[in-house]
Amino acid sequence: MIVIYGTRFYGEVDSYGGQRQLTxxxxxxxxxxxxxxxxxxxxxxxRGYSGHAVKMSGRSVLAGYARVWGPVAAIxxxxxxxxxxxxxxxxxxxxxxxxxxxxxxxxxxxxxxxxFHLLAFGTRCDPLNMDHELAATLQTHVAERWAQVSEGNSPxxxxxxxxxxxxxxxxxxxxxxxxxxLAPGEDAQRSRExxxxxxxxxxxxxALEGGPYRSVAQPALPxxxxxxxxxxx
Numbered sequence: 239m240i241v242i243y244g245t246r247f248y249g250e251v252d253s254y255g256g257q258r259q260l261t262x263x264x265x266x267x268x269x270x271x272x273x274x275x276x277x278x279x280x281x282x283x284x285r286g287y288s289g290h291a292v293k294m295s296g297r298s299v300l301a302g303y304a305r306v307w308g309p310v311a312a313i314x315x316x317x318x319x320x321x322x323x324x325x326x327x328x329x330x331x332x333x334x335x336x337x338x339x340x341x342x343x344x345x346x347x348x349x350x351x352x353x354f355h356l357l358a359f360g361t362r363c364d365p366l367n368m369d370h371e372l373a374a375t376l377q378t379h380v381a382e383r384w385a386q387v388s389e390g391n392s393p394x395x396x397x398x399x400x401x402x403x404x405x406x407x408x409x410x411x412x413x414x415x416x417x418x419x420l421a422p423g424e425d426a427q428r429s430r431e432x433x434x435x436x437x438x439x440x441x442x443x444x445a446l447e448g449g450p451y452r453s454v455a456q457p458a459l460p461x462x463x464x465x466x467x468x469x470x471x
Contacts, residue, residue: 249302254343308334358412397432
């Protein structure tokens, strides 16, 4: 008897602009069993994906399980023929369908956030989901770029008074978002609130595609952070 097993990606979430989040599972007969790690995908390879590591995504893990196991378990519950089985089957199908709503970023505000991330970091990944090492590396790069456009302002000044140009908005937001990931306690909360104010302040401006933010130079993700993973899709 041949047993088919290995690692494979499941649980696609947050897809937008050609990037997304996937979790690699150990599988047997293509049924996801144990999550191994989560990858933020920046591009597809002939075999596998290129991207960077992120914290394990609970949403991606749940989606990986629910989209495969949900329908299978629902059929089993339905075949039980009891009222409880019918209720369980409906709940499992509902959970599976619900996770598909996470597959793409549809909200305009979150799409704008994703555009800001791409312009600031070279990846659409939210710094809140990055590992500490990558966030710290990006913080140094963003600080250097911020010094070139700040005109003597702090990122908090931009959150309070507004940005003079797109570069200020993007890099002030990026500085504050990274501080949210790296700073302790109340400092992180204040940085998060300030970053949200900047994001909301530009809600009437076009986002990356076709808008004024295209004038902001897009950086490349640090080579040391890039990962190529040849696991099956």
